[in-house]
Amino acid sequence: MNTPRRSRSPLATVLSWLYVLILGIPLYYLVVSAMKSNIEIFTRPFALPANWLWENFGTAWQTADLGRALLNSVLVSLVAIALTLGLAVPAAYALARTDNRLARVITGTFSAGFLIPPFAALIPTVVLAIQVGLYGTREFQMLFLPASALPLSVLLLTQFMRTVPQALVESAALDGAGHWLLLTRVFVPIAMPGVVSVTILQLLTFWNEYLFSLTITGTGPDVRTVQVALPMLVSDATNLGVLAAGTVLTVLPVYVVYSLMNRRMQEALTAGAVKG
Amino acid sequence: MSLTSTRVHSPRVLWLTVPSLVWFAVFSVGPLAAMFVIATLRWKGLLYEPTYIGLENIGRVFADPTFHAAVRNSVIQVAIAIPVMIPLAFMLGYHLTTKPRGYRILSVLYFSPGLISISMTGMIFYGVLSPNGGVNGLLRGIGLDSWATAWLADPSTALPSLIAIDLWRGIGWTAVLFAARLASLPAEVIEAAQIDGAGRMRIMWRIAFPMVKDYVRTLAMLQFLWTLFTSAALILLLTKGGPGTSSTTLSYLVYAKAFSQRDLGYSQVVGVVLLLLGVAGMFLIRALLRGSEEDSR
Known part of the structure; x- marks a missing residue:
């Protein structure tokens, strides 16, 4: 080092x-x-x-209805991260414990998906939202965001879970531990740094997401996220001071979290790029 | 390798990957495949019924001067942003790993624009680049009044301004990533070179660079794809592709044709072109930064 x-x-x-x-x-x-x-x-x-x-x-807070927008952002991000982990952790466990062609094909699928920026398919995704009747809702974002986060999350978690010592798995299996016990008592605790990294990395991505929120959830005051709400302050006669104040209020939560745990966060975000 | 041999060989546990694969198929692969279908439709906005017209959209798109401008602007954008960003970020990243005075503060500061979302970045630069904004204020302050312009409303500066914002947020973040990777290199190699009297530039480019070349390639690809595909957001917030078509990129054209001009077939033909350009660019970057990592092992 x-x-x-x-x-x-x-x-x-x-x-x-x-x-x-x-x-x-x-x-x-x-x-x-x-x-x-x-x-x-x-x-x-x-x-x-x-x-x-x-x-x-105060003017920015009221004009853009930032309070409600912040709540929407928190809600969407939290549900999306819970769903991401719920999908990615079992998949990573399975991939870390299996070494055959099928497992390699699945890993390859996620590696290819990691390179495709989600924006490539923005318009078909809007069509999908309309088809399933979730256009203009927060629920679609909660379901969609985990999909865009899955490739990196699965690949990272698999790498961390590969570090679980085989002897430990065998002794636990001898004691009759099934997949559920192995996952919750052995793999997740050992891969905890990976779980934390994925959580930080994807929470930031979800919190900052803009184009899909704009085009699918939309600008309705009840459902819009904070990233969509703030640019609504721009008009033909923008009050730049109010816009700047709103921007500060919106960026501040991320910076507060970062200042509290900047080492942890920097590790998480660089792990995302170094290992992915 | 004894680890692999004792791993579970029964594929039954792989059922646990099914939910995530289904999710990925429905929300990522499905829409991507649907692009190719929508590209063959005449579809006047999301609330209308589409009709199949085959390859007719392709002819329309390729004959359209707006599309030509968008191709040109996208090529300019990535051809400037990536070759400037990656070497500068590498040099800054290398500088960070030599632990200069205050390197902790430097790395925190470099990292911070990466935390700001694209819509907030847009709002910050909306103020900075407005006719009475920060940049013009700075120019007037140092007596360069004649340089002041409406940066985002002037056809000759709109696209360069957007590229400058890409660099503003991209260089520092990428530098921190390089620093993280460079820190994992064995220190003896570089110490040995220093004892041999190799200069800083020589160590950086002849010794450190080849050892992380594969990683340079990965980051160059990611930044390339990111710049090519996602420029729509910043353009939507700041210039709406204008003035005229001076800042319309392919990414923004996909968005604008679908949502403001209600021509989904056209939009998705451009989307497919964008995808093909992305793949072609990745092969180009792979070829340019090929293989000498094997020599150094």
């Missing part, structure tokens, strides 16, 4: 912090704009607000 000796390279140092600046400036601009009026945003774009318009947050 060693890393190369600390080496000094002024150019790399300068460039790496320059990129931080490029990343940071739009975010700083967003946060200071959130407490300004349009006129002040235009005339003094990077200055701190002259008078702090905290009411922008």
